[in-house]
Amino acid sequence: MSLKLFYAPGACSFVPHAMLELAGAPFEPVAVKLHKGEQRAPEYLALNPRGQVPVLVDGGEAITQIVAILQHLDAQFPQAGILPAAGLARTRALSTLAWMNNTVHPTFTHVFMPQKFTDDEGAQQVIRAFAVNSYRGLLGEIEAMAVQVTPWLAGEQPTALDAYALTLLRWGGYAGIDPTTLPATWALAQRFAALPAVARVVERERLQLNVYQPPTAA
Ligand SMILES: N[C@@H](CCC(=O)N[C@@H](CS)C(=O)NCC(=O)O)C(=O)O
Numbered sequence: 001m002s003l004k005l006f007y008a009p010g011a012c013s014f015v016p017h018a019m020l021e022l023a024g025a026p027f028e029p030v031a032v033k034l035h036k037g038e039q040r041a042p043e044y045l046a047l048n049p050r051g052q053v054p055v056l057v058d059g060g061e062a063i064t065q066i067v068a069i070l071q072h073l074d075a076q077f078p079q080a081g082i083l084p085a086a087g088l089a090r091t092r093a094l095s096t097l098a099w100m101n102n103t104v105h106p107t108f109t110h111v112f113m114p115q116k117f118t119d120d121e122g123a124q125q126v127i128r129a130f131a132v133n134s135y136r137g138l139l140g141e142i143e144a145m146a147v148q149v150t151p152w153l154a155g156e157q158p159t160a161l162d163a164y165a166l167t168l169l170r171w172g173g174y175a176g177i178d179p180t181t182l183p184a185t186w187a188l189a190q191r192f193a194a195l196p197a198v199a200r201v202v203e204r205e206r207l208q209l210n211v212y213q214p215p216t217a218a
Pocket residue numbers: 011012013034039051052053054064065066067101
């Protein structure tokens with residue numbers, strides 16, 4: 001078995017990246033510089049024609065989409081608790097994971113890359129402003145979950161949900177949302193980042209957890 005993860009620092013690929021380290025899996029991390037457009041290089045498009053991270057290469061097979069990658073890793077490393085093992089706990093975790101991936105994450109894409117949705121620059125500003133508000137509301141939903149944690153989002157063990165929550169909260173800083181105004185999620189993200197396996201990923205990706213910049217007085 002040989003595993004390779006194509007990731008970009010600070011991107012959603014943090015989720016499988018953290019899970020691979022938590023699982024103690026032998027893997028090769030390969031950084032893709034999105035700001036330099038490396039995801040659109042022909043060699044990368046041969047791996048993922050959609051030009052996105054993450055990609056997990058297992059042997060000769062390239063696997064895309066966070067939900068599928070996590071399911072693949074969970075099957076290979078069941079002891080790691082990437083998701084709860086079974087029953088309603090697993091179903092509920094999958095439900096939250098799907099929502100993070102198909103709703104919260106794309107809402108941030110509207111904030112960060114409004115040019116993906118229109119080439120009209122005025123309309124991009126409108127999309128961005130609208131999406132920032134929506135994103136604030138969605139982070140509020142994660143905060144409501146984090147308030148009830150016991151101690152992790154899916155229960156006793158850290159899972160992919162905590163890694164996604166950290167990523168989404170961190171991105172909020174780029175949307176002008178101060179993470180400390182969401183204290184339960186902020187505490188969860190700090191606790192998760194402090195796990196030794198996750199700290200290795202934070203260091204490899206050179207992540208600053210709080211990227212929020214308060215507005216300067218005009
Ligand atoms: N639905 C995809 C989303 C992947 C995605 O949005 N990746 C972003 C980084 S967070 C990306 O590679 N963006 C580069 C681009 O679109 O040019 C998944 O679950 O893997």
